[in-house]
Amino acid sequence: MLVLFAGIMTGANAQKERFKALFIYNFTKNIEWPPQVKSNHFIIGVVGNSDIAAELQTIAQTQKVGNQTIKVINGNSTDELEFCHLVFLSGNKTAQLPHLLTKLSGKQTLIITDGKNLAAKGSGISFVQDGDKLKFEICRRNIEKQGLKSSSALANLGIVVD
């Protein structure tokens, strides 16, 4: 029963991770990167959550961001993320956010975090769980600071924390 229960919890989490990956891909349609980074691969870095990285890898097999094929890199540290277009910092790695912000400052990288009030602390978008509902905070100021533009849909549908 313990094994079954563990499997159940894992399965439910996997469902959440799958949706977060879908959202991350969807955010790329609502953010505009400058022309100089619209060549070669669209690189997504995932810090600390291999499930989301795996889901994004699945998406990368069939989808593109504009004309760019998607490449996903996954690791536990923020050191290898300098060339990423988008970085997702998982909830259990939130402590690395200040270091990440310093490292990626002005580098045309969308920073997405997972937790409440993190957009106010520097990320562009942050997932928040409101009961059973998945929501996201958006800080347009932080996105613009990274040299990116966000669509009005993001502000309309997210919790704006500018």
Added chain:
Amino acid sequence: MIDYRNASRRWLAGMLMTACVAFSAYAQDSAPSVSQMNEEQIHQLSYNDLLQLSLEDLLTVANRFGMSADEILEYFLNKDIVAASKKSEKTMEAPMSSTVISKEQIEHSGATNIPEALRLAPGVIVREKTPGNYDVHLRGYDNVPSNNIMTYSENQLTLLMIDNRPVYSHTFGGTFWEMLPVEVSDVERIEIVRGPSSALYGPNAVTGAINIITKRATDKKVAVNFDNALGNNNSHLANIATSFGVGNKLLARVSGNYQWNGRFNNDFYTFYDSQYHTQEFLETTLDPEDITKRTVLKENASAREPNVRRAGEKYGANVALTYPASDKINFTLMAGAQKSAVLTSMLGNRWAPLSTRESQTQYIDLHADIHGFQAQINYNTGVNEYEKLVHGFKCDIDVINASLEYDYTIHNLTLRPGVSFQKANYNDMPYVNVDLHDGYMNADCEMSTKAASLRADYTAFGKWRLIGALRWDQYNIPDVNHFTYQFMTSFKINDNHLLRASYSRANRGPFITDTYSNYTWYKIPNVFHIYYMGNKNLKLPVMDMMEVGYRVKPVKYIQADFELYRTEMNDFSWFTDDSLQYTGKTFPDPAMLAWINYHNFDLKVIQSGFSANIQVAINKNLTMDLHGSIQQTELKDFFPVTTFAMIQQLQADAMVSPYKKAAYTIDPSTFVDQSHEATPSFYGGASINYVLRDKWNLNTSIYHYGKQTFAMNRESTVIDAKTLVNLKVSYNFAKQNKVFINIRNLLGDDSNEFAFADKIGTKFFAGVQLQF
């Protein structure tokens, strides 16, 4: 030699498939937006669909079902059910032992027809007689009384309905599954209520009721569904359906189904030497019971089944029109027809127990919901030939059902008064020589029932629910009134725990044969004639049940259901040898006459059992189900003598006093108490469904029943325990278009599941399922 019929069928299927693929490709582009989708359409979205959604739509989808484990649970585990109390409610809240099998479960499981799909529910014993033809019993009570003809192997105690329309056969009692005009592709869901339910559904819902809810058009958009599977033994299954809107409000669904099931063996069991033999053997071997030694064992056995490889063939077509005139007025009109021929167990008493049964019927069924009034009227007509090999088993049928109920709610109390009427006519006169009495009835026979009912449902303190249902039925024959009832209560400890209990009484209705039989069997023409006589004063069998149940959600991904029950049944009727006489006359007058009549007898059957069902929805992609029943059935005051032994005794008694009628007297001192072995003491199943990357669906299921002993008048046989493992794998190649392989009985145990019937081996199917 080329089988041209099969070849042309395959060409037709191929052409249909090509047309469907072409139309499917054409229709790929049009997809409604999420805000226009109903719950079902959202759940059918593929991963690729999700990737293409706008952010707004993705948020909608995520929050309508994607992220909420509670909603996953609700969708997969806690389905809606109406049958348990005639009120739409969640299965977690249902006051009776009940299960809902959804169309998704059926499709994923690979069940090739409706009886096989019932293996997904607890409390249902399903045995395959010949490929595609099934025996279905709820909680058992099979073969009671035993030691008699095979008619008593049929389930006469469960009421089957399609959209609340009873499809119970009143001729011999029971359900002939091949005569259903609908197939699995037409099923929206199957609701199963275990335990006596006459007070809610009327006569024959004794061990329970099964209600097949069919699909309706839900959208004005033209949609077409098609599936086609080819299998070993030349088996072929095909279904097609289209739904569309007409004008502003009318919605239509039109469907057709076809099945051809092949056998695993060419031969037939015969009681002559308890072996399987070819038709040639049956047609040429002398009948040891024929004292003239001039006739063969069975005349013209090829008429039993002209194609010895065919287990069954059936066609069905249905139309459902729904017209929501306003919020409070809704009409549904359904009509359809079926034609079937199956090789199945005989109802009579011959040397070879398998026989072909043919049927051709049509129905029309109107439902009207008008300001809280619910009216239904339907008519079913056609021709059934119950045993092709025996003259006199063919008749015209005409059945009318009408009911009117009204829901009246005052605060926490809902009252549902109702009236209903049923009239069934069975007429064999066009097919028999009435003067010779060579038909079973030789008349146009009528059975009718008028009924009034009241159901009250009260909830106190938001937790304690009390339900009472009463029904009064007046039959034309026997001229009796029956009062049946159900009292149920449930206590909701909290959202995750529910205790329930019920006490109920139900009765079986009368049949044509046990009431109206008037048949002369010219066993040996002009030598030995047997008269079968019905009985218009039979008491109707009655079952009482006490049951307690507990439903629990230990975590929100699991729903478990436990039920403990005890039933007791009395007033069985039996078809027994009454008397025999040597006349002393010579040819052409018969030298020997016998009389067989229907009687009640003192048998009491007591059953105690426990069922459990555990459902797990780990997420949308991984669901599991496990169910099992343990039960014991005891016979009290059972008369342990076969009807054959009775007639032998009568022959001996008649020899002592020639020219006098010898009557059989049943001596109560010979009654015994014993276990009833025809119902397995354990049966159940399990299934796991896994969706991989939104493209693959893998489903494996197990169904197991324990050892049983089937005893009839000619001989007894042991049915060994059997475990069936099934596997269906489908690949979604575009939208909802799929290819699949479906393997039934993967372990290859080809033992027969039903007494004296066919081997049931491994069936392989490969096919396509297209939706556009």
